[in-house]
Amino acid sequence: MKIGVFSDSYRPYVSGVVLSIETFSRELSRLGHEIFVFAPDYPQVKGKKEPRLFRFPSFHTIFNREFYIALPLSWKARKYASRIGLDLIHVHSPFMLGQVGAGLARHLNVPLVFTYHTLYDQYMHYAPFAGQLTKKGIIRYAGNFCNRCDLVITPTGVIKEMIREQGVYKPVLAIPTGIYPERFQSGGSSFLQENFGISAQKKVLLFVGRIGKEKNLSFLLSAFALIAAQEREAVLVLVGGGPEERSLRSSAANLGIEGKVVFTGKLPPETVAGAYRSADLFVFPSVTETQGIVLVEAMAAGLPVVAKAAYGSLAMVDDGVTGYLCRGEEHEFAEKTLSILHDPQLKRRMSASALRQAEALAADKMALRLEKAYTALLAGDQEMLRQMGEKD
Numbered sequence: 001m002k003i004g005v006f007s008d009s010y011r012p013y014v015s016g017v018v019l020s021i022e023t024f025s026r027e028l029s030r031l032g033h034e035i036f037v038f039a040p041d042y043p044q045v046k047g048k049k050e051p052r053l054f055r056f057p058s059f060h061t062i063f064n065r066e067f068y069i070a071l072p073l074s075w076k077a078r079k080y081a082s083r084i085g086l087d088l089i090h091v092h093s094p095f096m097l098g099q100v101g102a103g104l105a106r107h108l109n110v111p112l113v114f115t116y117h118t119l120y121d122q123y124m125h126y127a128p129f130a131g132q133l134t135k136k137g138i139i140r141y142a143g144n145f146c147n148r149c150d151l152v153i154t155p156t157g158v159i160k161e162m163i164r165e166q167g168v169y170k171p172v173l174a175i176p177t178g179i180y181p182e183r184f185q186s187g188g189s190s191f192l193q194e195n196f197g198i199s200a201q202k203k204v205l206l207f208v209g210r211i212g213k214e215k216n217l218s219f220l221l222s223a224f225a226l227i228a229a230q231e232r233e234a235v236l237v238l239v240g241g242g243p244e245e246r247s248l249r250s251s252a253a254n255l256g257i258e259g260k261v262v263f264t265g266k267l268p269p270e271t272v273a274g275a276y277r278s279a280d281l282f283v284f285p286s287v288t289e290t291q292g293i294v295l296v297e298a299m300a301a302g303l304p305v306v307a308k309a310a311y312g313s314l315a316m317v318d319d320g321v322t323g324y325l326c327r328g329e330e331h332e333f334a335e336k337t338l339s340i341l342h343d344p345q346l347k348r349r350m351s352a353s354a355l356r357q358a359e360a361l362a363a364d365k366m367a368l369r370l371e372k373a374y375t376a377l378l379a380g381d382q383e384m385l386r387q388m389g390e391k392d
Contacts, residue, residue, distance in 0.1 A: 001033045004086045006101030008093040010039030016293050017092055017117045020177040027367030036084055038077055040070035054080045072100045086110055088374055094145035102148060111377045115153040116163060119288050143167050151377050155291030156315030157392045171385045174392035175370050177293055178363030184273045184300035191274025196262055202235045203341050206279035208294045211242030216285040225255040226334035239275050241266040276301035281340055292316055296361050299354035304347055306337045322354040
């Protein structure tokens with residue numbers, strides 16, 4: 001198959017969407033398919049030519065200087081695509097380049113697939129293209145885009161049910177982004193000790209992700225203040241970069257925990273495994289994830305998870321088995337975290353279960369499922385898609 005992939009973000013930008021595209025592209029290529037990516041240009045890559053990658057001229061936003069918005073020059077995409085002979089188009093956004101991809105699919109008369117990666121109404125502070133639309137308007141917009149497609153992919157069954165309730169009637173399959181479990185089982189367990197001076201005697205609570213409002217990190221700091229009051233060896237490590245770091249540092253100081261909170265900034269992907277391996281527990285307060293790939297990465301490293309019960313975490317964390325889901329406020333989050341830290345047997349049991357669950361979400365297995373969906377779509381086999389959907 002020749003597959004055209006359209007995305008409003010791509011490397012060197014770092015996000016779950018970009019990771020998903022790269023992972024599936026790598027695995028589908030190994031299965032013998034050709035992947036052609038259509039994405040924004042970035043200053044860091046100007047002048048660099050990559051095979052099967054078409055970059056659109058773009059400009060950065062004042063809301064997030066790392067994020068660039070592509071100019072939707074559909075005629076340039078058509079000219080490039082006309083030489084390829086695409087069999088199918090898979091878009092990863094309902095906005096700029098998603099619209100270009102949808103138009104090109106109609107022009108070429110090929111199937112259109114869309115992955116619903118993001119709870120768009122929760123990210124409007126990063127979305128100048130949303131203009132003055134309300135949250136309900138964004139939800140309606142995304143749902144209408146889904147219904148223009150031949151197949152919609154969601155990262156979890158929870159999101160599949162959500163968009164069904166919002167009026168999406170086209171075929172929907174839940175196919176999580178897979179990971180490479182072995183990558184998170186080989187990191188050095190002394191990484192944080194060697195690079196950030198964290199004593200081996202400390203009990204490390206780890207968060208990995210963007211340091212942004214949508215991650216609910218103020219909640220995590222408040223919960224950690226309660227944890228630190230009962231566990232003097234507890235340390236909170238926040239891996240990632242983002243616009244909220246200064247505000248969160250100030251909040252940590254106000255809570256009297258600044259000496260126990262470590263901001264590492266962005267870490268290269270090859271070193272993040274070391275951070276996971278150096279930790280005791282993964283803490284995840286976000287309520288806006290459609291999957292939360294970092295949850296699976298943490299479990300692949302053998303970390304139990306304590307997370308807010310919402311969307312991605314509901315699908316990825318088996319409550320009481322691979323960790324705990326919290327539906328209440330900071331006191332519940334602190335209590336469940338402390339229960340794992342203070343019970344080595346429970347921690348070992350949850351760690352083993354987390355490893356098994358992560359293995360089931362290996363990248364090659366998820367790519368085979370996506371390939372099967374593509375094949376059924378191209379063959380017009382609606383019964384096969386229906387059967388696949390019943391297994392979600």
